[in-house]
Amino acid sequence: MAKRVVLLGGGVGGSMVANQLARQLKSEILSGEVDITVINESDVHVYQPYFLYMAFDQVVPVDAKRPERAVLNHLIHLVVGHAERVDRDQKAVLMADGTAIPYDYLVLATGSRPAPETVPGLQDGGHIFYTEEGALKLRDALHTFKGGRIVVTVGVPHKCPVAPVEFTLMVRDWLNTHGMEDSEVLYTYPIGRLHSLEPVANWAGEIFQQRHVDSMTYFNLESVDAENKTITSLEGETVSYDLLVAIPPHMGQDVIARSELGDAGNWIPTDRHSLQMVGDDSIYVLGDATNLPISKAGSTAHFEADVVAGNLINRIHGGLGSIRYDGKVFCFIEAGADQATYVKFDYQNPPKPQPPSEMIHLYKLAFNKMYWLSAAGIL
Ligand SMILES: Cc1cc2nc3c(=O)[nH]c(=O)nc-3n(C[C@H](O)[C@H](O)[C@H](O)COP(=O)(O)OP(=O)(O)OC[C@H]3O[C@@H](n4cnc5c(N)ncnc54)[C@H](O)[C@@H]3O)c2cc1C
Known part of the structure; x- marks a missing residue:
């Protein structure tokens, strides 16, 4: 029977993990040994950093959206719907429409909300x-x-x-x-x-x-x-x-509260290195949904996606899944006046913002356009 990997949340972290799995497990998927499903409540993938620019009328909503299907590798199943609850006893995600989606490995990438x-x-x-x-x-x-x-x-x-x-x-x-x-x-x-x-x-x-x-x-x-x-x-x-x-x-999402997986803020207790949910090694957590004391950023989800995908691939191939996340985060910082700077840091090394420049601002604008390649796992 196929090993079923289910990703709850098809935003930054969920889509990046799923695409890496699909690319690197292509032959196992084609032979029916592995099955990958992304569950997302919307059929639209949104690039949230564009909201900052939208407030100044520098971009419009159409710039910030792509069909979720277009962001995902064709070997991935996409279920568009609202997940009501994760049932760890049954090892299944229970959907609002009454269906149950069983998993062997579950990746929680449900993000956060103001x-x-x-x-x-x-x-x-x-x-x-x-x-x-x-x-x-x-x-x-x-x-x-x-x-x-x-x-x-x-x-x-x-x-x-x-x-x-x-x-x-x-x-x-x-x-x-x-x-x-x-x-x-x-x-x-x-x-x-x-x-x-x-x-x-x-x-x-x-x-x-x-x-x-x-x-x-x-x-x-x-x-x-x-x-x-x-x-x-x-x-x-x-x-x-x-x-x-x-x-x-x-706060973390309500599905986390309904599933009794989180703390008072609905943040999921997560091992800072393995990115496994504390107490359940069949569940990985990444992006905003974790309780880790690090920045909740798309880049955090991006770097964590490499670790989660790498460990899942390793375990599916019989390994122990020992790749460790080092806390890496990278953020551009718009500084107004057509200038920007950036910060890069991890668990050991604090950020060191540099003087802002026009070049970094232009690089941030270019990255905004390149996001779609990175979400699709091409970059
Ligand atoms: C204004 C703004 C500017 C930002 N700028 C930057 C920046 O410059 N750089 C940077 O790195 N980050 C930036 N971010 C942060 C970044 O967008 C988030 O940190 C990132 O999207 C988190 O990724 P994620 O995968 O954890 O969650 P998300 O990308 O939010 O994805 C979560 C997904 O889970 C789905 N979901 C949730 N609950 C359910 C459910 N019950 N059933 C089904 N699906 C569900 C949601 O629909 C969503 O698609 C910015 C955010 C904002 C709002």
């Missing part, structure tokens, strides 16, 4: 560019903005560790180039520095000063008063805004 409902008033008073709908609403609001104070308030954990800093610098640039140089930009962060990664916090502090961005630390957003246009922090500070942009704390 949870604005956890902050009273935020959904009425704030903009959130972390979804297509939110990015488009913010785009429209920026186009009718007449000046004043833009507040960018950040909650943790959230995906893409640097997107809030990127948005802050890009919106400063946007105000400057749209005749609103006198408008203020204020960035708030919940801990005692401007970013969870200390070198990025130091870098952000310097560039914020050069670009006239104000900041507040120890600001944990407690509530939004949409009528009076103010936000209040748990620490007791109240700040007024003319346009509010929030990156709310994120």
Whole structure:
């Protein structure tokens, strides 16, 4: 009987693992020894980093989407539907339509979601560019903005560790180039520095000063008063805004909670090196869904995909699956003014942001277009 590998989630991590398996296990799939299925609730694959650019009308939704089928190798089965629950006793994913998809190996790549409902008033008073709908609403609001104070308030954990800093610098640039140089930009962060990664916090502090961005630390957003246009922090500070942009704390997906696989935030306990779910060696976890204290980024999912795919291939061939993830993450950081920098780090080596340049900005724009090759496993 075929060894069944099921990937729950066909976003960055799920599609990359599946494509590597399909390429490297081609003969086993063709001979019926291995079977690979991706389950995704949508038949559209979305490139989320484009939401940042969508807010500034630099890209439109069609640029950020491809059919999920077109991203996956033709040897992979695609099931489009909502997974209700993982049943570890039955070793099956139970779908909302009542079907069960059995597995020998399961890869959980369900991602994360912003949870604005956890902050009273935020959904009425704030903009959130972390979804297509939110990015488009913010785009429209920026186009009718007449000046004043833009507040960018950040909650943790959230995906893409640097997107809030990127948005802050890009919106400063946007105000400057749209005749609103006198408008203020204020960035708030919940801990005692401007970013969870200390070198990025130091870098952000310097560039914020050069670009006239104000900041507040120890600001944990407690509530939004949409009528009076103010936000209040748990620490007791109240700040007024003319346009509010929030990156709310994120949570893991509800399917993880329903399956009782996660912690209070629906993050799945994961071994930091093997990427196996703690306590179940038939389940691997990657991308945003893990509870690992590393950045929730597409590049994280990308590097983890090499480890998960490598270990699955090794185990299917009779090995022990000993490849280890070293915590590698790579992120470009848009810095506004047509410049960008990047950070690369892992469990042992902290990031060292370099001075921003136009060349790195152009490279980020090129990478955005190349993403589709990397998701398809060609790059
Ligand atoms: C504005 C923004 C900018 C970003 N910029 C960058 C960047 O510059 N660089 C970078 O590296 N990262 C960036 N990211 C982060 C990156 O997009 C995510 O970290 C990455 O997509 C995580 O990959 P994943 O595979 O874990 O989850 P995802 O890619 O989110 O995929 C999860 C998949 O699981 C599916 N799913 C979930 N629940 C179910 C269910 N119950 N049933 C069926 N299917 C389900 C979803 O439909 C989805 O397709 C950015 C994100 C945003 C929002």
